Amino acid sequence: MPKVKAEKKSRQHQEVKNQGIMFNTGMGQHILKNPLIVNGIIEKAALRPTDVVLEVGPGTGNMTVKLLEKSKKVVACELDSRLVAELQKRVQCTPMQTKLQILVGDVLKTDLPFFDVCVCFTVLRMSTLSIYLLVYFLFVLHLFRCAVLMFQREFAMRLVAPPGDKLYCRLSINTQLLARVDHLMKVGKNNFRPPPKVESSVVRIEPKNPPPPVNFQEWDGLVRIAFVRKNKTLNAAFKSTAVEQLLEKNYRIHCSVHNVEVPADFSITKKIESVLQEAGFCEKRARSMDIDDFMVLLHAFNSAGIHFS
Known part of the structure; x- marks a missing residue:
């Protein structure tokens, strides 16, 4: 390995060690660190004081504490027990502690309580996982008001692509049949720690109620x-x-x-x-x-x- 690359990798490793947590990027652990992006996304989610919010992948809680301020309750679903401990420490002995419920496990395999809004700012790759999560929300959990989700940018743009667009596909029309989908913002990879390899976008999905009269x-x-x-x-x-x-x-x-x-x-x-x-x-x-x-x-x-x- 060239010396410059070795030094850069060594510096990055030391920075992660100083943070106390080694993030597992294979699990999508890229923490959104830009507070302006966090605040902008929460504003676009249009939360109400009476809302129960499901947060998928809360990480170290940067988004969670903001959600707790704006809503009645936050149900945070986290797979990594290390991050669960960090999140618990963050709200411990604060008024927010009673408003936070933490579920440990995979959101697709967890019995979820009722919620009004879902937010997920884990960088979801354009993969089977992204499609599973989308289908799960639209078919299994279709009674929620809206979901604000972050995906790899190309996947997100497929969701909102209109007829005639080069990205328009079966995923586009099936999603748009069942829900209103809006592209909210692009999020560059440098807004995360550690930076992912892909650019991201945030979309808002509102299931149609009642659903379309089609088999x-x-x-x-x-x-x-x-x-x-x-x-x-x-x-x-x-x-x-x-x-x-x-x-x-x-x-x-x-x-x-x-x-x-x-x-x-x-x-x-x-x-x-x-x-x-x-x-x-x-x-x-x-x-x-x-x-x-x-x-x-x-x-x-x-x-x-x-x-x-």
Whole structure:
């Protein structure tokens, strides 16, 4: 290792030792140290004095103490027992102590109490973890008012991407179907200790209440097919052998359940083409279709007895 790099690494190691905690970056332990960013995010969360706040990954409590000042109660979920001890010491013998509940463990495997607002400022990478957390909030914990979450910037921009944007994808339309999503701010990596390798962004997610009147399993089945090749026309996307076999199986099940006879010369290819043609979607491409377009298309397929799973 070159001498300059070795010296830099040695200085960084000594700084971390002086702080008393070795942060595990593999667990997303990058502590947000800029108080201006912390205050700005809390302001945009629009907390109420009656709110119960779920904080995922409180770290050493920089955000937690601010949340305690603005809300009725904070439920902090932390996986690292060392940071739990730091957080407990920080509020011990203060008026905030009775307002803080600490849950030790993985938020995805913990029985959570009711909460109004969720905040998570752990730097979540564009990975399965980010998607799991998002799905967990939107499907399992959909009764909360809003969630303010920090993600790797590209993942965050996918959540808010509109039709036609190069980042617009299945994740974009599924999230926007279930919630209003707003990009709040960019957060540079130098605002963290230690700095992560990626730039971050903060988004605000408000679940739609009531949720849209759509069978999500059917919806996601359609969207999945369309976005496999989002630049292809739908006519081409539905010509996949695997897609045709699945839809024909579903169609025959539908006909059997409803006592509809399937003609001997039945062709699923012609059936799909007929639906796309009549609905005016043959030449449409998923990259430019919005929620209303997919709603219309799903209704057209379902009305013709074709279902998705």
